[in-house]
Amino acid sequence: MAASAPTPRATGSPAEGRCGYYVAKKKRFCRMVVAAGKRFCGEHAGAAEEENARKRILCPLDPKHTVYEDQLAKHLKKCNSREKPKPDFFVQDINAGLKDETETPDQFVPISSLPEEQLENLIMKLRKASEGLNATLRDQTMSHPALHDALTDPRNGDSATKHLKQQVDGKHRKKNAVFERLQIDIQHLCLNKIPVLSREKLPVVGIGKHLCGVATDLALRCLVGAGGARGEDGSGEPSAKRRKDGRADGEARTAAEEGRGGPAPAPWSPPVAGIVIALCCHHRCDWRHYVGREHFRALGLGALEFHYFQRMSSWATCGLRGAARRGGPSADGEEHDGAGHPVTDGRAESPPGSLTAEEKEDIGRLCKLLIDHGRAEYLRRHGFRPALQYYTEPGVSPENVLLTAVPQRPCPAAEASA
Structure with missing residues (x-):
């Protein structure tokens, strides 16, 4: 993380409880709230003199945010961008067509x-x-x-x-109807x-x-x-x-098929x-x-x-x-x-x-x-x-x-x- 940009005199000081990193492009201080006793927010923590020893890196699951390198393993377990468990009705490429080898x-x-x-x-x-x-x-x-x-x-x-559309749109008059997305x-x-x-x-x-x-x-x-x-x-x-x-x-073979029962229904x-x-x-x-x-x-x-x-x-x-x-x-x-x-x-x-x-x-x-x-x-x-x-x-x-x-x-x- 690059060091904190020099603070022009005209900008004064950051607001109380806010990040002390000066964003040169926006010509103002970062407005993120900082933790108690900290000078910089999480994204700009690498600029803090007292935290120079800890390196922040891009999250491999989502490069839009950063994480401490020494806490990467812990972060990956709870990152909101981690792959979610597949539902039962997910079957990889079940509706995909077969690739045509003649297509070049x-x-x-x-x-x-x-x-x-x-x-x-x-x-x-x-x-x-x-x-x-x-x-x-x-x-x-x-x-x-x-x-x-x-x-x-x-x-x-x-x-x-x-x-007229607004009057009827979104209305479903059937009682006890079940909707599932x-x-x-x-x-x-x-x-x-x-x-x-x-x-x-x-x-x-x-x-x-x-x-x-x-x-x-x-x-x-x-x-x-x-x-x-x-x-x-x-x-x-x-x-x-x-x-x-x-x-x-x-798909596994059923017990009936493994025995003498023939194909299962x-x-x-x-x-x-x-x-x-x-x-x-x-x-x-x-x-x-x-x-x-x-x-x-x-x-x-x-x-x-x-x-x-x-x-x-x-x-x-x-x-x-x-x-x-x-x-x-x-x-x-x-x-x-x-x-x-x-x-x-x-x-x-x-x-x-x-x-x-x-x-x-x-x-x-x-x-x-x-x-x-x-x-x-x-x-x-x-x-x-x-x-x-x-x-x-x-x-x-x-x-x-x-x-x-x-x-x-x-x-x-x-x-x-x-």
Whole structure:
């Protein structure tokens, strides 16, 4: 720790009970409270003449704070940044996809650097693969006359929408409802091991908003795996690493299997009663985790085409047409999706060809649609009836496609309640 900066005469002395270290950058003394009999706070203790023999170092768990070197072992046991114990429902990479050995990132170059012939070939493949897909989307934009009456009621004023939202937002009228928040990456979430689900034998409805890009694929694999469905390759292998006997890493053989009893019954899995996900941020998808890889391969497409389709999908939402009207790029040169992630600027990815803003938006929408159709086909192969539909107007949000799915056969819980 550097020695205390010299104190200019104009600054006077530190306040009583406060640190005596002068912060030159801020032109004032540190305002931290000091311990009884000490001159400096913990962060500036190295500057104290009486404590020069003790060295403070950065905490290896979080370099934002320091600790005495001779007390490091003790500090690591109680540091707030230490790794917390993993919950039972944490299973490493259970929803991750399998790495594609044929995928070599060295092949990928910026779209703006692609030869015009290669770009035209990609667009031709895209149009052929997505032929007729637009006709499969239904317009399910929902509204009600009562809502329009309330919004246009002059008594509600100009802030009618905000006022009405605040009236109903956050209200849950069901008594004795149970809410539980799980802080975990979806990539490692095992629904079968969530205590409240396994204890009550509850079915699951997956609802997602802003499951950006790859998070949607992880969520779909999580739900399909929970329902006891087969893995992406159709062989029964889920995306978590499996041994040859079909168990996940770390699963032990039961006593019944070790004896003559044969395989033990499969563990309980929560039935999935439905899936509703508002799709977005296709530019953040990843071929490794994408659930529609089999669909892409059936169309003669692979990791290379997916990479460029994923990049070109941002053309649908990056405001190219508006920038063209303004006569140039925006001031910051970068847009953000609804979740705050930066969207690759479509102009920076622009090829040297003569594609208009309208053509690029159309190509971007086709890229999104093809990626989403692969997800729908994945659900269809695993026993669901999927549907892609528009749930709001493009003027409200350009990310206006909803993926819904229900099991082809009613889940046991639904049959019991009927």
